[in-house]
Amino acid sequence: MEYTDIKILTDKYFLSETSVEEEKQLKAYFSSNEVEPELQALKPFFCALEENNIAIPGKNFDEKILSLIEEEEKVVHKAKLRPLLPTWTKIAAAAIILLLLTVLMKQYVFKKTSDKDNNIIAINNKVVPAGIAEIKDTYDDPEQARAELEKALALISDKMNKGKAISERPISKLNVIDKIIETSN
């Protein structure tokens, strides 16, 4: 295009009076290499306009945006899934309940007769551990039973007294030491 025409167009442009067609003509002129020296100064300006591409959303734009949103939503959801009562508290609670249950059971179920608690039942009005009722007699004759029993009692008596005697020995030694201390003072 001729210099004068272009000059008219640029003036129009700066007065916002150019049409789209005319703007295109301007852009084409300034992109070419035939810019008049006087108009060189304007070249960068009009070239830059050329580069201003209006961004048009691509095909996948919607999907990309939605996926970003969804990602964010997921993150938010995950954060909310933390349990109100952590596992260990539940276990501890269960254990305490269990303990209480067993204690209560011991109290009320097993203590119906307080004797049963000690594994004791009454036979012949005497107190007897429950396993005793099943004893099979070694002797049929009370005489023999008595003999055996007396021997056993004697043994018990003997050993118990022996124990007592031994336990009294050190004390008598202490007495000796006492006396020595006394006399040496």
Add this chain to the structure above:
Amino acid sequence: MKKKLTTLLFAVFVSMAAFAQNDAINSFFKQYESNEKFTLVSISPKMFKMMGKVKWDDMDPKVKNVISNLSSFRMITSEENGNLYYNEATKKLNLSTYEEIMTVRDNGENIRFFIKESNNIVNELVMLMGSKTDFMLMCLTGNIDLENINKLGSAINVKGMESLKNVKPKN
């Protein structure tokens, strides 16, 4: 949910077992009663009742007093491996549920006495004895007065008392 329920029930029963009664002595007797190396003597409550009815001419009143308050007697002895069975009994008999009243260790002989009491009455007395050769476990139940037993000593005819093992049980 079902799984949780069953584990809960299981746990309850297990802990109930922990509170369960001490049958260890019974089991110990049962375990060895058929073993020929052991001598077992048992006197049941019925026999004690019978003994109470007999009119003994030669029984010392102190002895009579003690015996009349007893309910049962069981004793198991062995002439071999004394310490072995002694140690085994110590482990198996759940003795922590008893109160140990005396321990004597003398001349290679270990003797321990245990009692169980309720309402200030001793209703069970256990004597456990072990030496290199001999083992003895004895259980008395009833209304036991330790003082009276201690005093028995001379009141009993002690003929051949050392050889309790020589008594032949009537079959």
